[in-house]
Amino acid sequence: MEVMVWGENIHERADASVAAIYPDGMHGTIAAGIREHLGADACVRTATLDQPEHGLGDDVLRATDVLTWWGHAAHDQVSADVVERVCQRVRGGMGLVVLHSGHRSRVFRELMGTTCGLRWRDAGERELVWTVAPAHPIADGVPAVFAIPRQETYGEFFDVPPPEELVFISSFGGGEVFRSGCCFTRGRGRVFYFSPGDQEYPVYHQPEVRRVIANAVRWVAPRAGVEDAPYLSQQSDRGWFDRE
Amino acid sequence: MEVMVWGENIHERADASVAAIYPDGMHGTIAAGIREHLGADACVRTATLDQPEHGLGDDVLRATDVLTWWGHAAHDQVSADVVERVCQRVRGGMGLVVLHSGHRSRVFRELMGTTCGLRWRDAGERELVWTVAPAHPIADGVPAVFAIPRQETYGEFFDVPPPEELVFISSFGGGEVFRSGCCFTRGRGRVFYFSPGDQEYPVYHQPEVRRVIANAVRWVAPRAGVEDAPYLSQQSDRGWFDRE
Amino acid sequence: MEVMVWGENIHERADASVAAIYPDGMHGTIAAGIREHLGADACVRTATLDQPEHGLGDDVLRATDVLTWWGHAAHDQVSADVVERVCQRVRGGMGLVVLHSGHRSRVFRELMGTTCGLRWRDAGERELVWTVAPAHPIADGVPAVFAIPRQETYGEFFDVPPPEELVFISSFGGGEVFRSGCCFTRGRGRVFYFSPGDQEYPVYHQPEVRRVIANAVRWVAPRAGVEDAPYLSQQSDRGWFDRE
């Protein structure tokens, strides 16, 4: 499986506090967590905003089975072409894992059809992540509940379509709740949104979080390749019965 | 309730066969069907593509609770501004009923996040509409199955996200099946897609079809008004517990 | 609409603390809240465990559109006949609102097909109820979040099938989360589960809770009567096409 971990890679270079937590970039740490769990099942690469075509050229995307997306400060700097190309690949079958502030990325908003807005505040509170779909593959090996010691707070209402499967719900010190693990299908592609992961805290070093992301990569991976132009309307000249 | 029935109104003027079936325009017939069922509960207006801002200016949309949409030949002539404005109103709570070839409208595609493609062919075959959610308000008073004597054929795969509620499934003479009555939520707004209704056949004169559309108008209608800028991300400076 | 509020009515008579909060019985208070909101739209009656057939004889159920259920200490004293009769009526279209500890009632477990178990502890903590489906009729007029000052704590995993629509999620002082407002369909009938309401706290006197329950009664109410023996398998001797 070819996995591409995309990172905005701005905070890591601009903020010493973030660089201290993520010396290899957040994308580097996220990629390491996936490799740790998927081993030889996956070839994991990374790409960042500052690369030509943000590292997501047509040939790259064609060779990608699963894309993970972390962005925050520069959603508007992602080119419309790349947004469109990514969305098309997802509709054709490429898996997509959207992380944390990626909820406001143009890719996620275009695939959801909603604002993807939410309530937030940053007080470094403890987040508890509860499994509400224990039979789901993304919950495999994940405890019934685990704590992230310090995190940005996200709260409802989270303006996404009702998730087709809701795997995790989080609570925060302030009493907020958040649907933190949400599954969606778009065309032949699967999308998983997972909210933990602010740049100010070492969330992607945490074993439970790494496990969830690795499980998600497996779950969104396409079963039978990615199609180029799936599901454009097509005319049949005869009914099924007549075709034989 | 303020209902706006939007019609492209092209076929009715260009094709004598369509004009013969719909002398008041398809939008006129659809509006009449809604009035028939909702009576004094609704004020039903119509608007068409050729009007300034397609008859959907900002003030008009602000006064609209439910919009129905039929388009086919000129999806690309609908201005980007109007598409955006309609989508925003839906996210804020305005109900939307998308009819037949409206599946390819920019409004519907933007709200769904998918291609909204399907298989089709036009052989004037019989469509059978089966109720698969008898407890749903949109199925109220609709028979377990009814026939549309002649219709264009739509078939799966219909590239929309899995409907949150699936109310009707149709079969066609050629053996095709189609999820013909689909419910979605986007933000505070509700969306219902109903596939019967090609311009070449008198589908919108049929009592069962009128009943479904009127039920759908009631179901998508907002409970508590429409908000202007709902669900943009907002920061709280304090947690809930701290606010008291 | 004919509404029957069923209450176990044991704690109210055995525990002075409960009697002090609910001098008319919990069922009396719940019924008053529904009357308050539905007014002339509903005729609200009550029935209790100690009545013959628990007040739910065949003729009573036949005249009932919506049943609400609160039980806790005596789930096993509800006769199998009454359980079966209630489940059959729900499948035929009668609406059902299950409250708090009613999650362990035989009626709810039989309709869900699961254990309906959950985590709990009683520390009189504050519960926050968050709306996660603002477009849903049951959320109409309910704030984005409201607090119940003291409540028993319910926590995930709540062993019900994934709700068809999830309207509310609660958090508790201990960090627990709970899917506190859940919609289900069974046959022609609709079921809403709402978790607030322990006997030790005056939850059913609280305006927001009363509003939710009244909204739920409206939402589960059958559109077109209740059928006696719905959906037993039936043989057709001819296909649909041949029948005409």
Next chain:
Amino acid sequence: MEVMVWGENIHERADASVAAIYPDGMHGTIAAGIREHLGADACVRTATLDQPEHGLGDDVLRATDVLTWWGHAAHDQVSADVVERVCQRVRGGMGLVVLHSGHRSRVFRELMGTTCGLRWRDAGERELVWTVAPAHPIADGVPAVFAIPRQETYGEFFDVPPPEELVFISSFGGGEVFRSGCCFTRGRGRVFYFSPGDQEYPVYHQPEVRRVIANAVRWVAPRAGVEDAPYLSQQSDRGWFDRE
């Protein structure tokens, strides 16, 4: 993976026409189809109604990851103990694939909470099975549509809860439609219902059908073992925060 294929094995012995199609019993043919696809990944056994405890003793079930169920003529001869045991194992994580007339089995009805009734007639018509969830693992390698030349006709309304994921919809010569591939979750267990497979026709010899069933076996298989008494309500004496 330990797979148990359960068959009623009555028609095969009583009706020469069925025996001619299924000389090894329907269970034998179903088991062969699963072995064909899962190979060394699965150990596939069979059990039948006439065995002690129907071949589903406690120790057998404890060693079973996935159970498939075909029954028709003798649903009432399945002992209540075995029904209860199977349902408990499913809630604890054992996968279940219910085939064709198994829709009326006590196991399926108890897990669904509905009558599981449907319309039917047997005219040996052609069934077309359409994929409506191409991204689903159970659709992997299954064509967009395939035909079963002769089959019993099943039609809507199929009285199950709305499937959590709908993978296939069938149409029949008489115009009926049927939700023929339906996914459910119950506790930690997953359930897939697949309707093709009347005893009078060689459906389980057909490659597409075998592929679907093998895919389903993989999909319902538990990720992390089966629990004995999952999700009975449990009291915590302290909140999560206090536990540390």
